[in-house]
Amino acid sequence: MAGHDRHEHEHERGNEHGHSDADGPEMFEPPAWDEAYSGDEARWSGNPNAQLVAEASALTPGTALDVGCGEGGDVIWLAQRGWRVTGADFSANGLARAAEHAEAAGVADRTDWWQVDARTFAPDGRSFDLVTTHFLHPPDHGMVHVVRRLAGAVAPGGHLLVVGHAPSAAFAHLSASHRDAMFLAADLLPGLPDDFEVLVVEQRPRTTVRDGETMEVHDSTLLARRLP
Numbered sequence: 001m002a003g004h005d006r007h008e009h010e011h012e013r014g015n016e017h018g019h020s021d022a023d024g025p026e027m028f029e030p031p032a033w034d035e036a037y038s039g040d041e042a043r044w045s046g047n048p049n050a051q052l053v054a055e056a057s058a059l060t061p062g063t064a065l066d067v068g069c070g071e072g073g074d075v076i077w078l079a080q081r082g083w084r085v086t087g088a089d090f091s092a093n094g095l096a097r098a099a100e101h102a103e104a105a106g107v108a109d110r111t112d113w114w115q116v117d118a119r120t121f122a123p124d125g126r127s128f129d130l131v132t133t134h135f136l137h138p139p140d141h142g143m144v145h146v147v148r149r150l151a152g153a154v155a156p157g158g159h160l161l162v163v164g165h166a167p168s169a170a171f172a173h174l175s176a177s178h179r180d181a182m183f184l185a186a187d188l189l190p191g192l193p194d195d196f197e198v199l200v201v202e203q204r205p206r207t208t209v210r211d212g213e214t215m216e217v218h219d220s221t222l223l224a225r226r227l228p
């Protein structure tokens with residue numbers, strides 16, 4: 001399955017296998033994600049996300065942090081391009097899978113793992129040339145606060161890339177709490193500290209296939225650079 005199908009894929013998997021994916025408030029907490037990453041089957045395609053490829057391909061490799069890294073597809077892609085990458089997630093099972101995938105991809109020596117909750121994230125003295133997060137949707141419009149926290153981990157001259165689902169009819173099948181957690185890129189701007197310049201703030205169309213049906217979704221995409 002192609003990388004751009006990963007998030008629609010999440011919901012298909014739950015249905016296909018007869019267990020219900022968390023779609024209430026519990027989906028915002030680690031146990032639901034640990035459950036999602038239990039069992040034998042990969043949850044995501046393993047391919048990098050489209051907006052990461054679009055933006056990071058042009059950057060000079062350095063150190064990177066991927067928050068909400070899941071099974072590590074983006075971490076591995078970055079590592080294969082020469083970055084030293086820390087994958088962060090609040091799910092221990094997700095991180096364990098990601099580490100296995102990095103090992104299998106031959107990039108274990110360029111990766112490390114950090115169990116953190118983005119809602120309380122603190123850089124702990126670490127900084128990165130790229131901080132990236134894809135499809136992390138904390139509840140109650142919490143992403144703007146997460147952006148503020150993640151910005152604190154960006155090195156001077158480094159980049160912050162935040163991508164999530166824009167609300168749309170394509171997600172009408174999800175619960176209200178799930179849909180409310182989605183955001184537009186401009187919603188995140190209040191979370192950016194003053195020493196960041198905004199490079200991209202837009203919804204980017206992306207074609208995906210769900211249940212055999214081709215549809216268009218939009219990736220809310222914020223790219224900003226910390227001034228040197």
Ligand SMILES: C[S@@+](CC[C@H](N)C(=O)[O-])C[C@H]1O[C@@H](n2cnc3c(N)ncnc32)[C@H](O)[C@@H]1O
Pocket residue numbers: 006007010028033044049067068069070071073088089090091094116117118119133134135136137138
């Ligand atoms: C929709 S998945 C996306 C995974 C990956 N970024 C990708 O694009 O394939 C969301 C990921 O964020 C993690 N996550 C959700 N809320 C989180 C939080 N508050 N702190 C850290 N990780 C979180 C989940 O465990 C899950 O791995």
